[in-house]
Amino acid sequence: MKMNCSETRVRLDDYYDDELSVLEFRAVNEHLASCDECKHELQAVDALRQALRDMPVAEVDDEFENRIFGEVRKHYSGASSSRFAAGFMTAMAAGLALWFATSIFIPQLPVDDASQVVMVALNDAYEVRLKFDAPVDLEQVTLSIDLPDNIELEGYADRKELTWQTQLKQGQNILALPLKAVAIGEGELVAQLFYGDKSRSFRVILKTTGNDALIYQVRKFNSV
Amino acid sequence: MAVINMWPIRRSDHQLFEQLMRPHLKYLYRLAYRLTGQQHAAEDLVQEVMLKLFPRLEEIEKIEKLSPWLSKVLYRVFIDQLRKDKRSPVDLIGDDESIYETQPGKEQQPAEVTESEILQKKIQYAVTHLNEDQRILIMLHDVEGYSLLEIQQIQDVPLGTLKSRLNRARAKLREILKEVEPYATYERVKGVRGI
Numbered sequence A: 001m002k003m004n005c006s007e008t009r010v011r012l013d014d015y016y017d018d019e020l021s022v023l024e025f026r027a028v029n030e031h032l033a034s035c036d037e038c039k040h041e042l043q044a045v046d047a048l049r050q051a052l053r054d055m056p057v058a059e060v061d062d063e064f065e066n067r068i069f070g071e072v073r074k075h076y077s078g079a080s081s082s083r084f085a086a087g088f089m090t091a092m093a094a095g096l097a098l099w100f101a102t103s104i105f106i107p108q109l110p111v112d113d114a115s116q117v118v119m120v121a122l123n124d125a126y127e128v129r130l131k132f133d134a135p136v137d138l139e140q141v142t143l144s145i146d147l148p149d150n151i152e153l154e155g156y157a158d159r160k161e162l163t164w165q166t167q168l169k170q171g172q173n174i175l176a177l178p179l180k181a182v183a184i185g186e187g188e189l190v191a192q193l194f195y196g197d198k199s200r201s202f203r204v205i206l207k208t209t210g211n212d213a214l215i216y217q218v219r220k221f222n223s224v
Numbered sequence B: 001m002a003v004i005n006m007w008p009i010r011r012s013d014h015q016l017f018e019q020l021m022r023p024h025l026k027y028l029y030r031l032a033y034r035l036t037g038q039q040h041a042a043e044d045l046v047q048e049v050m051l052k053l054f055p056r057l058e059e060i061e062k063i064e065k066l067s068p069w070l071s072k073v074l075y076r077v078f079i080d081q082l083r084k085d086k087r088s089p090v091d092l093i094g095d096d097e098s099i100y101e102t103q104p105g106k107e108q109q110p111a112e113v114t115e116s117e118i119l120q121k122k123i124q125y126a127v128t129h130l131n132e133d134q135r136i137l138i139m140l141h142d143v144e145g146y147s148l149l150e151i152q153q154i155q156d157v158p159l160g161t162l163k164s165r166l167n168r169a170r171a172k173l174r175e176i177l178k179e180v181e182p183y184a185t186y187e188r189v190k191g192v193r194g195i
Helices: A006-011 A012-016 A022-034 A036-053 A063-075 A083-091 B013-036 B039-061 B066-087 B115-128 B132-143 B148-155 B159-179 B180-191
Strands: A098-104 A116-119 A128-134 A138-146 A152-154 A161-168 A171-181 A186-195 A197-208 A213-218
Touching: A006 A012, A006 A022, A006 A186, A012 A022, A012 A036, A022 A036, A036 B115, A036 B159, A063 B013, A063 B039, A098 B013, A128 A186, A138 B132, A152 B159, A171 A186, B013 B039, B013 B066, B066 B148, B066 B180, B115 B159, B132 B148, B132 B159, B148 B159
Parallel strands: A098 A128
Antiparallel strands: A116 A213, A128 A171, A138 A161, A138 A186, A152 A171, A186 A197, A197 A213
């Protein structure tokens, strides 16, 4: 199969895209080997394609993904459009986390009961981390979480109380709670830990203010 | 530091949706940008697609290859919007400029502008003068590198039809490129053959 210049040129784009039959590909190759004009045309195809591939794309900012998913959450969750929900969500995006220290079974250690105020915005989840210090490895520890009406645990919209058995390692143990506000208001999250005949509990107050400030406050420990 | 084991993790619909969609978001934005030519319009298009898809979470979970499916959904939403815009008597003007709006030759060419920058301007201009079907085809195939088979899946158009449309689109593109005067002048000065 032999090709002249015009037969070759109409096939140059397909040749460039590797979309010719084997026979056509060979024929174009043979022609190009002996024709500088067509070779030059192929270079022009290459230059044009390269320029097309180099067409710029305006970059999105870092908040693009959060913005997109935030709108989806807002659109499909009527209650989550409250100011309270707004608070939780951005805080997580910002990587904030509050740490509530406790010293179960070691009464002499101080309890971190400092209040904190976190400015937060709409449509994100917030992770509250509870820290437990254990003097030794502990098996068969029972943990329970009670949530106020205005708070949900992500994935457990239908549960306000959760109780389960776990174990603690010697030293610091972290329990991360992915929370989501579903209504404006104020409420207490109560975490309780039971081991044998001993128990400890603490409370986290969660509320919004008029200016979108979300206040987290840990109340003092109560021995039960 | 030890992590306390919680009860079995149960993801919410939103978490699952975001987990499935997040890896595709920037890629979808890129496609949207190629179709719309505007950053805000592209972001809005991706947003619209996500809003439409969330209720279809169960269906999405069963899809093995999400990328081509999502491309098709985005393309259809884009075409729907295009049809609506054409029916609308009001011209919507975005607050960001289209990359295709600058006409080569209308602005001063600084001395340091390179040949590739001139070609880039010229191409951006030429692309706007293709009809919508031709522009989309060039964008998908020659700019973003979709194969004809992939485009066939996205557009539901027979392969042969696509191929001849693509050839016509390229011929039109080259014709416009040759007509762009500043670059033609540049070519004459440099003694470079037109492409």
